[in-house]
Amino acid sequence: MNRLDATRQLVAAIGHDPGTPIIASLGHPAYDLFAAGDRPANFYTWGSMGLASSIGLGLALARPALRVFVVDGDGSLLMNLGSLATMGWTRPENLVLIVWDNEGYGTTGGQETATAHGADLEAAARAMGLSALTVRVEKEFGAAIARARTTPGPWVIVAKVRESGPDTKPPLDCVFIKQRFMAAIGTPEGATRGASIG
């Protein structure tokens, strides 16, 4: 399967539900998410390579009523493998980390990553105590999404994908992306009123 087709499948499954935000890693994962279907509850990162999983983890912990999806890249997750350890430790049930594993740094020209040479992100996730699986075809991916949406996580879905060479990009205005996203997911009452400040 290629990454854009799989991203379309994910977006079609989730629809416009603002209770299911999607955080996208920089570069092609974000470009494909935008091409598959822009919506306010998409959070596209620009830069901050490696941090999409951490952003999703923080959001899932802070907002347990949301079901948070992350679309990461293999190169990005390899830069921040510690994120898997923190996911395994804190275990938010409402977090689904999808890793588009194209075995390369697609956005910067397709240089190989360690997954092209045997590094196994599913095994890394399992070693941290997470439920993880690897999928290679759209049917398997669809079943994995359905399961991750309805059963407690945290889930790590490693999706082996071909590069899809996107030519559309999300808006560059990060403040716009953040404000639109926060409006979509809503601000918790306590945070609005500064409840914890006394």
Ligand SMILES: Cc1ncc(C[n+]2csc(CCOP(=O)(O)OP(=O)(O)O)c2C)c(N)n1
């Ligand atoms: C800290 C840092 N290092 C390098 C880059 C340049 N860079 C941007 S996207 C990217 C490749 C990301 O690879 P991956 O996460 O596997 O996603 P893919 O492009 O393959 O979909 C790189 C190296 C960056 N933006 N920030």
Ligand SMILES: [Mg+2]
């Ligand atoms: Mg990659």
